[in-house]
Amino acid sequence: MTTIFTRIIEGQIPGTFVYRDSLCVAFLSINPLADGHVLVVPIEEVDHWIDMSAELSAHLFAVSHRISTAISRAFPCTRVGLIIAGYEINHCHIHLIPTSSMSELNFANAAANVERSVLEAQAEKLMSELARI
Template sequence: MSTIFTKILDGEIPGTFVHRDERCAVFMSINPMAPGHALVVPVAEIEHWVDASPDLVAHLFAVSHRIGRAQQQAFPCEKIGMIIAGYEVPHAHIHLVPTNHESELSFANAAASVDRDDLEAWADAIRTALKSLD
């Protein structure tokens, strides 16, 4: 059975993407802890990140690093927090969250919903920053 992330990757459910390659995609969280909260998701349905190949893990972290650098440019923040929890969706993924304090890295802070226009604006800001990194 497909996960919600696979349905987003396959276009069955809308997603606001900032990056996509043959191994992973990055799209905006619909329950963000902060503006600019993005998810790095492998295309393969791997439930637990430790079950991914070392090569895929390295790729996910390389993409996370690049997206995090773009987030730092796009959103005024002290750090980009990273969470790999894996309980909320049974499909490995990395949360990248612009933060100013560790307390902001809590799922209790996640918005119940967010306006699609906000997601698009945040994604545009990340895409623009990504271009400046090239």
């Protein structure tokens, strides 16, 4: 069964993308914990992160590193948290979350119904920083 992330990647569902290559994409979360909360997702549908090839895993972490650098420049934070939980969607994804404390990394506090225009403005900031890296 096709995951919601595959449907986003293929353009069947809108996504606010900040990065794309032949192996993965990155887009803003529609239920963010903070402004600039990005999901890095392999194009290949892999459920659990330990089932990815070592090469794909290394690529996702390299992309996550680059995007995290851009996040830290575009959004005020002390750190960029990285979480791989894997419970709600059976398609591996890495959360990159600008944060200033552990207490901010609580998915029960995720925003809902973020306006597309807000996400697009955040994407512009991130892509501007990515272009400088």
